Amino acid sequence: MLEAYPDNRLARIFLWGFSALAMAFLMLPTLVVVPLSFSASDLLEFPPRAYSLRWYENFFGSATWMAGLRTSLILGTLTAMVAVPLGLLACISINRLGGKTASAIQGVLLAPSIVPGILLAIGLFFVLAAQGLVGTLFGVLVGHVVLAIPVACIVLLPAVARFDWNQVQAARSLGADWARAIGGIIVPQLQISLLSATLMAFLTSLDESVISIFVASGRNSTLPKLMFLSLRDQIDPTIAAISTLWTAIVVVVVLIVTLRQKS
């Protein structure tokens, strides 16, 4: 946009220098934990004087961390399995109904993404406590599904809008019932978007911490909850190992999503 000002070197240097600083600021905390995770020392020295895999061994060898990992992976999978089908059906509904009804449904479904997590968390805590469900996997799952539905809808709405509805009408007029029309025609054509939505819903659950902190407990504590408790008490380099693994997973997932969308 600024190519009309090729001579303004000072402004250019300022703009780029400034942006480089902002970029460094964004990347630094994620990158700094990687070398620390391979350190052999108990102290957080940088750069580490000796390298080892002890913090990874510590993580994979600890029953508590492994239980947290298991809970988080199960929750993430269940969240994606529930939120994506529900989101797809809702997106078809929003797309077909149109008008004010559709905007109202969309508004309700997207609302949880702007309500502060702490409010959802304590509200859910009250409701679950009244039913005696605090600390159960079910309680956390419900909370995560509600947060994953908006994410799934944001990915799926444009995909459903691009879908040629005439195909469904043709199938219906040839005698296919709705289940077959949706499962046999819509789902295969939206494969890529459904994969993205599934990964995003999984990540949403994996990353969610506030609801987990309030609602999960004991054996059902998620990885973020355990990390939070550990960060509050002391700085355990095991978290550097977890963080590195986590960032690697996120990079892979985001790469899959963006590459898939391009192809």
Added chain:
Amino acid sequence: MTIAADPALAADARSERRFFLALSLPALLIVGLAAILPILWIIRQSFLTTGGEYTVGNYEKVLSSGLTWSALITTVDLSLGTLAFCILLGTPLALALASVRPRVANLLMAFVMLPLWTSILVRTYGWLVLLRRDGLINAALTGSGLTAEPLPLVYNFTGTLIGMVHYMLPLFLLPVYAAMRDIDANLVRASASMGATLGQVIRTVILPLSAGGIVSGSMIVFIYTIGFFITPAVLGGGKVNPLSIRIERTLSTFQDWGSASVLGILLLVLMALVGVMFLVARRLVARNKVGAAHA
């Protein structure tokens, strides 16, 4: 259209509409049960004593407490501070991203998006490592002789603010970048050919035309930071107590559900107020933009 004329087809269309409505019911039901019902529960709880009788005592107690007001001030301070730094850092960065070739811009955007997808706990941990007394930044500062003593960068307001700006910057950047991308480059070229300096172009063309994006980005920053919990809880070290932290403490230390609910409602009211303010601002900006186009 023959659909309306044929009663059988009209009935068909009606039943089809009912079917499509039913498709969103499962999603609506779960959002209703796990998001809307809990908020209603908070409202109800705020009017109940521990014994379950109706009262306004919770409100009297919470609103007369100095802790509540200092929490409210901390919340607003944190949000305003985060917003100020997002605007200062994010606007030039968005301008730089909008003025490079799309291919380069996409690559750079990937770097911006990476933190957005990184766990908040991972990032908070990274900041702890960087900002502690014996952390990387203090080691660099004292090592190079810039400061004699390590600076108190974390477990206080400064650390919390750094963590929050880091969290919000990508979210602020997205709408601002989108708005700047949409500016017609010919406008800049025309201004340049008529002798406008770079500063004048930025001030009179680029900033006014991206004001809508800046207002949207600011709204996102403000609404999110108002309820933020993890960052102040870890990087604040117990010394930074916005409403979210007060809610948690009221709940976990005092098991006082009524007061925690009142604080929750304060948070909601604050959010609604800010939301309305920003919507008004956005309307004003849109009107100004139309005005500018006509002038």
